[in-house]
Amino acid sequence: MTNEEFTKLSSELETCGKALLRIAVALKAPQDEKQAEPEKKKPAKKPLTLEDVRKVAADKSRQGFTDEVRVLIQKYGANKLSGMDPAKYDAFLKDLEVIGHAG
Known part of the structure; x- marks a missing residue:
């Protein structure tokens, strides 16, 4: 080459x-x-509404835990569910779930 x-x-x-x-x-x-x-990022968790909380509370009442639900509502500073501060809904639901479970 x-x-x-x-x-x-x-x-x-x-x-x-x-x-x-x-x-x-x-x-x-x-x-x-x-x-x-x-x-x-994972989508932010949808904030709970009064209706979401009311459904769970009503279900517990139908199961025979009306008095316990009422006491729990008062524990969170309200006389009725609609008077509860929405910021407390998460904690309220966690306590509500425990009602009726042997512990």
Whole structure:
């Protein structure tokens, strides 16, 4: 091979190498974009409504625990369920679930 042929092949090889690098960058880019996206957070838990709490309390009353439900409502500072602070619904439901379970 002559020097001219080596130069030509070297140039073609360099062009091929640059093309391979561009391909590698293009293939890698979507993965990098996915990694750059912040992780999706779990959706926030839907706040409890009076109706959600009322359903559980009514079910406990039907099971024969009306007095216990009434005492629990008073424990959370209300005379009736609709008078309870909605911020207390989660804790109230946890206590409500325990009613009727042997412990």
